[in-house]
Amino acid sequence: MFQIYNSMTRKKEIFKPVEENKVSIYTCGPTVYSNAHVGNFSSFLMADLLVRYLKFKGYQVKWVMNITDVGHLTDDNELTDSGEDKMEAASRRENRTVWEIARHYEDLFMKDLKTLKFMPAFKYPRATEHIEEMIEIAKALEDKGVVYETSDGIYFDISKFPEYGKLSGNTIDALQAGARVDVNEDKKSPFDFAVWKKIGGKNLNHAMKWDSPWGTGFPGWHLECSAMSRKYLGETIDFHTGGEDNKFPHHESEIAQSETANGKKFVNYWMHKSRVVVNNEKMSKSLGNFFTVSDLTEKGFSPEAIRFTFISAHYRSKLNFTEEQILESQKTIDKFNDFIQEVMKSEVSEGSTQVLSIIKSSKQQFIKGMDDDLNVSAALAALFGFIKPVRKNINSGSFNQKDKEEVIKFLKEIDSIFSVFSFEEKKGKSFSEEEKRMIENLIEQRNICRKEKNWSEADRIRDELNKMGVEVVDKK
């Protein structure tokens, strides 16, 4: 039984899909106006882990991650609609059209997804290709009388949605009281949000624009997720994931729009990824203290280690991201990979052994951990506890062909979730006849040196062999 912490109720809940055996997952994806950083990916990896685990559990998973390629606002206040569109700003900065910016950073993003071994989603819909669907929702909202028009756009009147704030724990009253934002005079409440923005005023030169019943303009930020999740996943979806900073106002606003337009519950389970910090400092684009995936791979860290670092930290606790963490992840991965090699190269015996029951109990323990709100720590403990007794069986020669196959099969199942192990059997490098003769010669010389206790010469030969790619391990 899979339990998940629902940010809406702030409780762990037993997962029940809308449709039996099927799961729909919507992930708030990147805004493609610059390089995505590992903070972004840590959030997407939470979704990837969820997707992969539910597949492991046998569900048919439909995962959608949007690409936000129409800008929302930059350094100023989204609620009062000051500030500049991010895509437009990037366009000016890089002297490219907004469309070039969008496609360029989307390409980079897709490459990074591949590098980090993401499960491909069912669809990565672009906001700009769903303007019609957004307008449809905006019209529905208009029909229900929850929006009003101002000189610069169409706004959702949050007083028409009394539950506004239920996700972030705010109430409309509390929001008003704690307001730190300047009031936009045209708006009834500072927390009313734009559904559609008109071209004009400081948006006069907005490059991305479309026709709508309210004139030429562009959609409000929150609308795209309401539109695209409905189109691809339906009116009520199982999971909606994103960073915790998206709770307010983004997800609140999505809820208000979708639930008003559809007259149905929007999302059954909300999952929010805690922030990644670097050296205990907030990591953000504005502070500039972030790493991209290529920053890290260029430093020599493996994609697997980067992936594992984010996956192995629980998604609801803050992760203090450091290079030490990545190195430790690499060690853990190496440990499993060494074990896999050992299993693949092991000699098999006849007769019955304990191995199958070890697999069974480890698997149960693993599932128990993952079933509990993706408790990877507990699940990993099960795997560490698995290696030891199996290795014992291998070393004592109590390991049959079936065991060997089942151990590999089990680890491959696990890796369908983690996707960090390597199952390629490391074959010895192939050498030419001449090289082989040379190597044998060196080994013989070294053995003579060892017999004569000429250790320095023996070690020198060992170094030389290592350089040729020959691993030398002495046994008694």
Added chain:
RNA sequence: GGCGACGUAGCCAAGUGGUAAGGCAGAAGUCUGCAAAACUUCCAUUCACCAGUUCAAAUCUGGUCGUCGCCUCCA
């Protein structure tokens, strides 16, 4: 000011009422000329602090201190 999360060994970290998983690092040992790997053993009388509830609390309640996030771009 409003909303929320959290504080477990040197580090990472699990554990929501029954007496502290696991990993890394460290120590000792087996093996070994050395090294690597593997294996064995050790490594929190204690869970930020103070009260309280209880036969029993890291776990529940109240308070104190501290850290972090959201409320303004960010996943």
